[in-house]
Ligand code: ATP
């Protein structure tokens with residue numbers, strides 16, 4: 484049996500990094516008063532059709548849709564923001580507090596061509612600040628992402644940022660963009676040709692090289708922004724300067740969805756080749772309203788975890804806690820006594836490993852070494868007879884037999900010494 488194409492097992496020797504990422508995020512985001520939220524992986528298909536928007540890659544080609552036994556149209560979530568917006572509405576989270584600071588981490592599903600950094604089941608860590616128009620919140624999201632990447636020792640990256648203004652401003656820009664692109668229609672890829680009428684902003688996102696060339700001389704959206712939008716954007720940049728977060732302005736960067744407004748940003752690393760975007764985010768004004776909720780704005784982002792882990796693989800310095808003991812018992816009475824020893828170790832939060840494989844004493848010692856244990860706790864017939872326990876310290880290759888009643892005191896003293 485194989486995994487489904489584009490999906491991967493995350494094996495025990497990789498899970499350390501995932502756990503570290505989760506706990507670093509938990510610590511950082513809790514400090515900033517963000518709460519974790521977990522929403523279902525399956526949602527009504529309609530949520531994404533309304534929430535992700537017309538003629539996007541996700542809606543056109545990438546959704547995992549199915550009809551369930553009750554004839555409901557269901558989708559495996561391709562992204563998190565629409566789900567969070569849905570959760571705010573379904574649970575009326577805004578009633579007690581209009582501001583919701585939320586984060587999530589979990590699997591997303593997109594039917595794409597699998598390659599390095601691109602899977603069909605992948606994971607995102609997303610941060611959303613719902614309830615404020617203030618540019619402070621745009622920068623809070625960027626700052627939190629930046630801080631998390633720093634904590635994880637992510638190698639050099641750039642924040643690319645742009646303003647896509649308001650819906651009215653984009654309407655004017657779209658006309659100018661289509662006017663320009665129409666002249667080069669035949670040079671555009673087929674998706675982009677179609678999007679000239681359905682969703683022209685999305686063309687700016689095309690990965691097709693010929694289309695990219697045509698786009699080089701296309702008009703920029705910043706020429707179409709009004710005073711309020713410019714002020715919002717300038718304030719965002721000013722805050723980024725205060726925080727010393729390096730960024731570049733990319734006037735061709737859009738998140739071509741109708742509900743986005745003002746700030747759009749991506750975090751990019753050059754080491755990842757064409758799959759170089761680690762994080763995408765932006766401000767959304769109409770999403771919650773569009774999904775049937777009140778008119779509440781928000782801003783958020785999503786980090787692609789697989790891509791991030793590819794980058795930090797070599798820099799991750801998390802040390803495995805070596806304070807682990809390997810329990811070795813010999814004989815029926817010793818096996819029974821192991822239950823008591825396990826209880827004591829658990830109470831004292833001392834890590835241990837035991838495996839009942841009937842191996843010889845020597846083989847067990849070898850396993851303990853392979854297991855990276857600090858020492859072995861040995862109970863055999865002699866130890867049972869004398870109510871003792873033998874501790875074999877593996878690194879020092881030294882062993883001692885002590886009274887069983889003193890085991891915890893002894894271990895605690897010696898663990899501290901060896902630290
Ligand atoms: P791309 O342009 O690479 O397809 P996207 O614009 O579709 O990315 P977003 O929807 O902005 O991506 O998702 C945020 C992040 O999630 C991306 O920057 C990327 O790191 C990650 N991501 C998106 N799709 C995948 C995938 N299929 N496999 C792995 N990571 C992904």
Ligand code: MG
Pocket residue numbers: 540
């Ligand atoms: Mg994509």
